[in-house]
Amino acid sequence: MGWTQSNNRKMIWTIGGGKGGSGKSFITANLGICLSRLGIRVILIDADLGGANLHTFLGISPPAITLADFIKRRVSHLHEVLIPTTVPNLQLLTGAQDLLNAMDAKSVQKRKLVRSIQHLESDMILVDLGAGNSVSVLDFFLMSDGGILIVTPEPTSVENTYRFLKSAFYRRLRQMVSSPSVKAVIEGAMDRKNEMGIQNPYDLIKAVRRIDQTEADRIIEEAEAFRPNLILNQVRSKKDIEIGFSIRSACLKYFGIHLHYLGYVVYDQDVSNSIRRRRPLVLENARSRAAQCIMEITSKLANRP
Amino acid sequence: MKSIKDQTYYEILEISPTASDKEIQRAYEHAKETFHADSLAVYSLFSEEEVKEIQSAIEEAYRVLMDGVLRKSYDQSHFQSVGGALPEKPLEVQGDIREKRPSLSFTGISFQPDEELYRGKTLKQIRERMGVELPLISKETKISLKVLEWIEEEALEKLPALVYLKGFLKGYAQSLGLNPQKVVEGYLRLIEESKRK
Structure with missing residues (x-):
């Protein structure tokens, strides 16, 4: 597990658009779990400035180590700030403020950070951008391999x-x-x-x-x-x-x-129940209608060229 | 990337130049639903004038493409002017009106047109534009020809009991590739309106 110097390009998806409360973090977390259960190595990046709480959707406590530790050179490699989750193949990287500050920075630094992210050892990276359309959010959206808009x-x-x-x-x-x-x-x-x-x-x-x-x-x-x-x-x-x-x-x-x-995700009471319990829906109630919708979208993402 | 004025009738309806009449009908219903004045997907993106322009383009595209003679003439003038070959239209085989409904989406759902569309007279108009004879629908659906005629003529007093009528309307709708639920809802609304008068 860890960092690689290979130049293999990772598939980076950014999840953004819409407004706060449209379900971006919920969908990002659950898609990440479903993808990792297919054997795909996934890293989730929480870049939601308005409410960085992707960890809550994964049922883990606020992380002590964040992207700031890499930017301020307290650790030498980005992979050292990755947080393991209970789901095999799934890791989390937090530090919304630092990530977007870096994106606001000079383009050289911006490219360096994106390159570091691309070099992380994984098959797929999902970035939860949160709401808003600041320049840094837009740039991250445009730099990714695929931008996903979540709309209600x-x-x-x-x-x-x-x-x-x-x-x-x-x-x-x-x-x-x-x-x-x-x-x-x-x-x-x-x-x-x-x-x-x-x-x-x-x-x-x-x-x-x-x-x-x-x-x-x-x-x-x-x-x-x-x-x-x-x-x-x-x-x-x-x-x-x-x-x-x-x-x-x-x-x-x-x-x-x-x-x-x-695809679409149906309105389902099981979603709010799972969030309240801090248990990802696809683990808590995989048979629920909303979980089935997420699995259908997962298969499309996994099979995208 | 072309403005609505520069798009072909096929591009306006988002269909292939070889689209069948049923595909044109479905695309038209989807376009009408999308570019409805109060459509959630449209009001904040287009000005009122732009919506009206698109609506007129959709109506014109539908009018021409659903008319065999006009479509042929349009294809000849358009495709020859751009130096391309004429599209090979699929054979509208009269004996097989139950063609497999092409899925426009991952859900395979049908689009919901304005329910007002599904009055008897409008159903007849759609059927005629598709070039499907009523006896053929009767044969395919096993619905009496008389009942089908009454449905189209809106001869409400002659229609069978509601429970049977719903089944007939569904069969008729399916045979034309229309959304059965919407056809039933539209027609029942017509009956309700008539009772109120």
Whole structure:
């Protein structure tokens, strides 16, 4: 067990978007357990600034050792701050504040941290980003191999998710273009009341094309390569399930992006019962409807190329 | 990445150029549900004008693609103008209206259109657009042709008892690839409305 110097790239999933209370930590913890029970070595990273309590969902006490011990060089390797769990193949890394501070730092440090994370000996890393769309959260979301948005079928949750998606989408485009004038147009486009009359990504492309044809083509390529994932949580009816498909269609029409609807988790009293008992649902009540939904999503994640 | 104005009718409905009429029907119902004015998935992303524009595009795409002649003409003008080959449409075999329902999702669930859609006259309209004859549905579902006609004509006084009617509506809906539950709900609403009048 431990750190490796190999350059094998790990599959890093970030779980974010939506609003607080949409179930990101609950889903991250339970997905992590299900994946590790398939024999996949999993590390969960708690980067939820608003409420770093992934350990509670795993039924373990607040960890004494965190990412700060690595950043402040009290330990020499990142693997030394990993906390074992009761589930084989599953480890936890905490230190939300330190992680996101590091992400706010200079890009060299940021890349160094991401590289250290990528070098951890595991097959899959799940990062619980929590709510909010600060620059550091967006960057982590964009740097990962796959971003997963957790949404509940409620207006506030869907609104926040779109806000997050817009911020991530424009930030990604801004990072990919090199022309300063095009970067300025993208920044301006993020404000819907902008003076350029840019209302949506299509208007943006038209505006960019007037400045730089190549950059416009690059934006189109980037938009098509941006493929976030969606999990709908606390679903109570078939109509709720369909909201996921509608969000997918709306994203295709608005951004031109292909959002992948990974699955849904039904509303289930067993979920709150398991949280109160500080026992992960998939261990406490694997036959519950919500646990079954999580297992279905797990199999999709495990089989993603 | 194309704006709604630049998308083909197939792209607007998110279907393949070889989509069957049933697939077009389902995609249309999903699109209508998604781009409904009060849709949870849409109101905070698009302006009212954008939603209206998309709604008109969906209606136009559906109108053209569900009409064999218009679709053929559209395919010829569109695919030839972009230098591509004409799509090979699947054969709409009249003798096999129970084609396997393609799953649009991991759940295999069907989309719920506006329940108002499922009045008798609208069911007839959908069936005719699909080019399916009523006697064929009668043969497939073992529902009397007369009962099917009464359902479509909304001859409510002639319809059998509710318990039987529900079963007939489900069979009829399944044969057209529609959501049976929604068809039953829509039709029962029609009966309720009629009783109130």
